Amino acid sequence: MDQQNNTLEPHVLMFPIPFQGPVNCFLKLAELLCLSGIHVTFLNTEHIHRPLLRHTQVLSRFSRYPNFKFETIPDGVEHETPVPRDRFMEVMAGVDAVTKPLFREMMVSGRFSWKSERPVTVMIPDAYFSFAVDVAIEASIPVICFETISPCCLWTSYLNLPTLIEAGDVPFEGSDLDQLITSVPGTKYIIRKRDLFSSFRTYDGSNSDIDLIAKEARTILVAQGLILNTFEELDNVVLPHMRKLCPNIYTIGPLHSLHKTKLMANKNPPRQETTYSNSVWKEDKNCMLWLDKHDPKTVIYVSIGSLATMTVEQLLEIWYGVVNSGKPFLWVRRPGSITGGYDESRVPIELLERTKEIGCIVEWAPQEDVLAHRAIGGFLTHSGWNSTMESIVEGVPMVCWPHHADQQMNSRFVGKVWKIGVDMKDTCDRLLVEKAVRNIMDSKHNAITQSTNTWASLAKESITEIGSSSIHLGRLIDDILAMTMSSTLM
Known part of the structure; x- marks a missing residue:
């Protein structure tokens, strides 16, 4: 030098x-x-x-x-x-x-x-x-x-990828997605095939996702x-x-x-x-004024984050499920997050009318502030790691609808390990959405709240x-x- x-x-x-x-x-x-x-x-x-x-x-x-x-x-x-x-x-x-x-x-x-x-x-x-x-x-x-990304995903799907491959767990085919994965130390009775990366579910002789994950894992180790x-x-x-x-x-x-x-x-x-704000999207802070009008723990917050997308069909199923739950809702719909030619003029009139009565839809929101607001009682989330951590800190129960990457594993740990929400992966049905929202806001609220309060307290202590x-x-x-x-x- x-x-x-x-x-x-x-x-x-x-x-x-x-x-x-x-x-x-x-x-x-x-x-x-x-x-x-x-x-x-x-x-x-x-x-x-x-x-x-x-x-x-x-x-x-x-x-x-x-x-x-x-x-x-x-x-x-x-x-x-x-x-x-x-x-x-x-x-x-x-x-x-x-x-x-x-x-x-x-x-x-x-x-x-x-x-x-x-x-x-x-x-x-x-x-x-x-x-x-x-x-x-x-x-x-x-x-x-x-x-x-989350440590639970980093451990199970990245650092243990060679173990999963050697055990024949990855890549895999077949319809039994609930089969337990027993080859990963520490998670023997926790993760299922459906909780791994969705790209692990099929194999055609080459898989670029597997190659990228293996490369990232090797990088961490050096x-x-x-x-x-x-x-x-x-x-x-x-x-x-x-x-x-x-x-x-x-x-x-x-x-x-x-x-x-x-x-x-x-x-x-x-x-x-x-x-x-570190947001690359313009935040609509008027939604905070809308939240101010609601009683504590009564509003369900809906957001699929900064990268995930949904089809028009999925949008309508989630929309109906949320509306039919009867809960006031704040929904973030990021520009470009709906694929397949969404046209509001084709949305059933009763859905639009009911949304005007109990809903607020914005393109982007200051999420940390939203989750900390007294009115928020639940979070329908894509299970991104930042969103999950922000929800844990505020003691907000989650309905998890994961999309990609670590979100599959995050949603499993939310439901199975931390017991602070409902894992709704691989489904998009209005009846199930309604039931999941009612579970975290009503029928299972007390049990889930005990867990969310415990984790929120531990987060603050840390x-x-x-x-x-x-x-x-x-x-x-x-x-x-x-x-x-x-x-x-x-």
Whole structure:
């Protein structure tokens, strides 16, 4: 290393995959690192950075930190709005073709390399970006992966993929989706075939999803550490087993709550508010006024997140089920989330009329604030990990209708392990939707509420000054400083 770099300051490069959920998590962690005095460069691909700037005050918010800066990198994606899940691989193909070579040059010989005035001393990429970890290793930069999916899915479907394949559990064919998977340590009587990735259900001789999952799992194992958005008690079924493969795990969740707590505790500069939008969609905050008109625990909140889609037929089944439950509802319908040529003029008039009486439909909402509102009594969700964690913190029971990725496993743990909701995967029938909503709001409300209150209390304990997540955040910060010092001594 050059003599000019023998007194390095810690400088972390954060690199999320270009989608709403991961960017949101990475930004919260970035601010926590900034509060500790660490220099942070936040690298977004251009596709996701444009709507982030358009719909948030993120630039002015982070301007209070002289040790933070945004950087962007081309990705070849021309869309001006974020894409849905079915175009995920289109975005990733752009990253692979355009971003990857530029990133390597940036880190190996460019402005963030050891040859630069302020080199990156630690890299924190999304584990999906295996190429970023490869580059970090090539450039001798310590790397800590951040996984924004759930630990229960990461353990069962990623780190145990070789085990599943060897046992003949993956890939599989056949109609018995309720067959228990017994090959994964810690979850022998928990997961079924239907709780694994839907892409595991058929096999035609090649499966790109399986290849990608295997690659991501291998990436995690070569990093110096792994950051997870969970707390110790919540994932105590899998964390002891995960640590046998990944000894250095930082559990810093619920990240959004830890973020709020640290902002409130920070006096320089003082904070007027601690909930900030990292949304790449424009939030309609008028829905909060609508919620103010309702009694506590009476409203069902409906949202399938920032990537999932539904067909017109599925929309109508869920819509009828929610309306027929008789519960007031706030429904987020993201632009582009309904496929198949939705036309409101073809919606039955009685459905529209009843919706006017008891419903509120918006394109996007400030979800953390919505779930924290006293009027919310239940959440019909796609079971994304951020949504699940936000619901757990607020003690809100869930009706789970998972769509992709870790959502299949999350919904199973919600219903079977944590007992804080109803798993409704692989079904979309108005009668079942109505029954599930009534279960969490009425007939099974007391039993489920006991569990939700317990988990909400444990979540809050984890982010106290002596809580496990606060301790792990402190350890992460200390390790970043130590990794920088080790690099200085090279």
